[in-house]
Amino acid sequence: MKASIAAKLAQLSNRLQEIDRLLSSENATADRENYRRLAREHAEITPVVELYRKYRSGEDDIRTAQEMAADPEMREFAEAEIRETRERLAGIETELQKQLLPKDPNDERSIFLEIRAGTGGDESALFSGELFRMYARFAERNGWQVEVMSQSPSGLGGYKEIIAKIVGRGAYSRLKFESGGHRVQRVPVTETQGRIHTSACTVAVLPEADEIADVVLSPAELRIDTFRASGAGGQHVNKTDSAIRVTHLPTGIVVECQDDRSQHKNKARALAVLAARIKDRQIREQQAKVAATRKSLIGSGDRSERVRTYNFPQGRVTDHRINLTLYKINQVMDGELDELISALAAEHQAEQLAQLAEEIQPA
Secondary structure, three states, rough: OOHHHHHHHHHHHHHHHHHHHHHOOEEEEEOOOHHHHHHHHHHHHHHHHHHHHHHHHHHHHHHHHHHOOOOOOOHHHHHHHHHHHHHHHHHHHHHHHHHOOOOOOOOOOOEEEEEEEEOHHHHHHHHHHHHHHHHHHHHOOOOEEEEEEEEEEOOOOOEEEEEEEEEEOOHHHHHHHHHHHEEEEEOOOOOOOOOOEEEEEEEEEOOOOOOOOOOOHHHHHHEEEEOOOOOOOOOHHOOOOOOOEEOOOOEEEEEEEEEOHHHHHHHHHHHHHHHHHHHHHHHHHHHHHHHHHHOOOOOOOOOEEEEEEEEOOOOOOEEEOEEEOOOOHHHHOOOOHHHHHHHHHHHHHHHHHHHHHHOOOOO
């Protein structure tokens, strides 16, 4: 094990002992917020330290076996023990490196999912509806709740734009690599000559912002307009100025919400989406700074780049970032995304491990 990694693990072990002492002190619960913070830190550190202790125990086992190998009668047994232990330690070391990778602070958050039709007209809008169903089915499989925040239906079905909130622990960690351009290749229902067309939609996955800590929305920086809702929704929706448009003046970000009869509820929804978009912009600006020095294997995160193609005539789905093709398009469109999502997460982790290896190389 690299000396720098061993030193960091030793620090974590000492820190865990210190937290144990603080949590067991008589005044531990006097400051409830500090107690919760220490408890969270304890839960994060404990698995890493336990692995480290197993690694140290294995090193002790090897030293004991090496001493035994001095005895000719025990040499064969000792050498076998050394080989097995070293193999076990190699696995533990790999797992320790993964545990030491920087955690995304947004991983456990719920998300806002935004899907917009792009090139392809009505066919693109139809596909945006199918993508929304795909993600809704995936959310259902994970026990998450889906709430439509805003939608703009198209004439032949589907959506020109749809924004939904997916509420569930870990939603962002599972879906954060879905942002980007999604292409569909198939014969549209409006095509009379049987030609295959290519259409596109864009998907954006935004972590839900913490109302207090993450994004502060100053009233002086907001322009809030009310207007009469358009489209379906009943007489009340169409006869009152219940629709809300919020403009964030510093960034120019605009959010509209008109799905609810209540102006108050539409405003609350619009502000929640606005906060998530501002937070997402902040995240992408930070990622752009990192990407300037090191390009991620999974892509730059630019929403304009093509990330996945759904080819219906061939029954395949191809993720271009990791060159993975699956011939199970019906299952994927029904929300079976685990294989794609796990492969993307594994590639991202491999890139992080490569970066960690570079950082700990001796000068």
